[in-house]
Amino acid sequence: MCIRDRVNRLGKRMSTEAEICKKNEHVFDYPWEVVMKALWNKYPNKELDFVKFNKVIDMQMVNQNCLKFKKLMFAKKFSMIWMYTIEEIEFDFERKVFTLQSRIIKKSAFFPSIFNVKEYIQYQPCDQLSDKTLYTKQVVGSNLVNKYMDKLNSSFEKGCKIVEEKCKEFLH
Numbered sequence: 001m002c003i004r005d006r007v008n009r010l011g012k013r014m015s016t017e018a019e020i021c022k023k024n025e026h027v028f029d030y031p032w033e034v035v036m037k038a039l040w041n042k043y044p045n046k047e048l049d050f051v052k053f054n055k056v057i058d059m060q061m062v063n064q065n066c067l068k069f070k071k072l073m074f075a076k077k078f079s080m081i082w083m084y085t086i087e088e089i090e091f092d093f094e095r096k097v098f099t100l101q102s103r104i105i106k107k108s109a110f111f112p113s114i115f116n117v118k119e120y121i122q123y124q125p126c127d128q129l130s131d132k133t134l135y136t137k138q139v140v141g142s143n144l145v146n147k148y149m150d151k152l153n154s155s156f157e158k159g160c161k162i163v164e165e166k167c168k169e170f171l172h
Contacts, residue, residue: 021117021139026160028133030167032096032125035133038166039098039123047158050077054087065094073102083107098123117141135160 028035043054051073058070069089076082084106090099100121107116118140126132137156 021141022137023139024137024156026135026156027126028135028160028164028167029131030133030171031131032098032123032133034167034170035123035135035163036091036098037170038163041166042159042162045162047162048155050075052076062090065092067091067093080108080110081112083111096125115141135163 030038042048043051045051052075054071054073056069057072058068060068062068067090069087069091071087071089073085073087074082075085083104085102085104087100087102090097092098098121100119102119102121104116120138120140122136123133126134
């Protein structure tokens with residue numbers, strides 16, 4: 001099953017409130033291609049300094065219009081809170097859809113267990129005639145995560161700001 005299908009199934013399961021913690025959306029005033037270039041160049045960034053590395057570990061050309069990647073990310077906050085995540089990414093160039101699913105694969109003993117979440121992300125044009133791109137992010141985990149959603153939202157907002165700045169850089 002491709003990542004796009006998993007994200008679509010997730011949307012149908014949203015009625016299970018014990019699982020869905022948060023859904024965020026943001027509209028970029030840039031075409032999908034520009035946003036993808038900016039997103040790919042998001043790290044490293046001093047505003048998201050907890051991300052220590054983010055490396056491609058696998059790539060597959062599914063067909064002429066679809067690329068799949070796996071990225072390994074290492075995040076560390078303070079000296080004893082760290083985690084490794086795997087990001088499964090799919091670029092569908094024909095439909096102009098980027099999907100990403102991330103999950104924690106290893107974490108320190110001090111990493112709060114309530115943050116054991118999965119993240120589903122999608123970027124796509126707002127509509128076929130638009131030069132705007134819709135970014136949707138869904139975080140799935142236990143209801144306990146809701147207590148800490150302000151921290152996760154802050155990271156979401158910082159990430160959007162960084163991608164916006166990168167878009168401006170690429171167009172000027």
